[in-house]
Amino acid sequence: MDTFDPHNTPRDTLFAQPAEALGAFQFDQSVAAVFPDMIRRSVPGYQTILAGIGELTARYWQPGSRLYDLGCSLGAAALTMRRQLPEEAECTIVAVDNSEAMLVRAREYVDAYRSDIPIELVCADVCDIPIENASVVVMNFTLQFIDPAQREALLQRIYDGLRPGGVLILSEKIHFDDAAIQDAIEHLHLQFKRANGYSELEISQKRSALENVLITDTLDTHLARLHRVGFAHVAPWFQAYNFASLLCIKGEAP
Ligand SMILES: Nc1ncnc2c1ncn2[C@@H]1O[C@H](C[S@+](CC[C@H]([NH3+])C(=O)[O-])CC(=O)[O-])[C@@H](O)[C@H]1O
Numbered sequence: 001m002d003t004f005d006p007h008n009t010p011r012d013t014l015f016a017q018p019a020e021a022l023g024a025f026q027f028d029q030s031v032a033a034v035f036p037d038m039i040r041r042s043v044p045g046y047q048t049i050l051a052g053i054g055e056l057t058a059r060y061w062q063p064g065s066r067l068y069d070l071g072c073s074l075g076a077a078a079l080t081m082r083r084q085l086p087e088e089a090e091c092t093i094v095a096v097d098n099s100e101a102m103l104v105r106a107r108e109y110v111d112a113y114r115s116d117i118p119i120e121l122v123c124a125d126v127c128d129i130p131i132e133n134a135s136v137v138v139m140n141f142t143l144q145f146i147d148p149a150q151r152e153a154l155l156q157r158i159y160d161g162l163r164p165g166g167v168l169i170l171s172e173k174i175h176f177d178d179a180a181i182q183d184a185i186e187h188l189h190l191q192f193k194r195a196n197g198y199s200e201l202e203i204s205q206k207r208s209a210l211e212n213v214l215i216t217d218t219l220d221t222h223l224a225r226l227h228r229v230g231f232a233h234v235a236p237w238f239q240a241y242n243f244a245s246l247l248c249i250k251g252e253a254p
């Protein structure tokens with residue numbers, strides 16, 4: 001087998017041909033194979049958000065704690081977090097995804113870089129795993145795929161598993177209640193995809209496949225829910241069109 005090169009991965013053409021029957025979007029082997037290209041060309045600000053996750057990790061990690069990447073896909077956030085920790089940090093990074101195909105490839109990415117800090121790759125539903133002794137929890141575009149009825153309970157378990165002073169970094173595609181704003185911002189995202197070489201057919205077929213799979217909330221829904229589960233400080237630290245990332249800080253113990 002050729003040596004794995006994380007900087008040279010194939011182009012996303014998954015929705016380029018007319019499909020007779022379009023199934024629901026799944027994180028299967030074909031998506032995993034093109035995922036770095038797909039996310040870069042589909043999510044404005046993705047690289048900037050990863051850089052911010054690195055900077056926030058450097059600021060909020062705590063010695064002897066666990067750092068989580070929930071819905072890790074190929075482990076991009078887990079690897080970015082690890083680069084920010086000192087080699088001698090007695091921390092463990094836990095990266096979770098329920099797609100076996102993603103985790104097989106995540107293993108290749110993780111193995112391509114050397115470090116004394118372990119990244120545990122766990123194949124599980126993020127709603128089922130224990131979250132304990134955490135200083136930094138990242139959900140980079142994952143909550144949007146969780147059943148809306150389960151979102152608050154998951155956020156509550158994250159909050160409960162954080163140490164005082166720990167943080168959740170939550171990135172999400174969002175929508176807007178104001179129809180004129182929704183229209184304008186969706187247009188900006190469409191133009192972003194077109195500028196990145198996606199055809200009208202690719203855009204519309206992917207949109208259909210994502211229907212009822214990727215379910216967005218508004219920024220207000222996110223903020224209210226994050227406050228309800230207990231976060232003392234919550235604010236968006238980044239937004240590009242309809243993609244936002246929130247910093248949620250658990251208060252210090254009284
Ligand atoms: N219930 C679930 N349990 C575990 N994993 C899940 C679940 N539902 C979906 N996933 C996983 O969440 C990931 C979402 S992608 C994250 C990008 C990454 N964070 C990145 O920083 O590159 C975002 C996107 O494709 O828009 C996929 O790998 C799913 O298998």
Ligand SMILES: O=C(O)C(=O)Cc1ccccc1
Nearest residue numbers: 038039042043173206210214
């Ligand atoms: O492509 C889109 O329209 C998105 O909303 C982002 C996305 C990126 C990768 C997989 C699924 C959705």
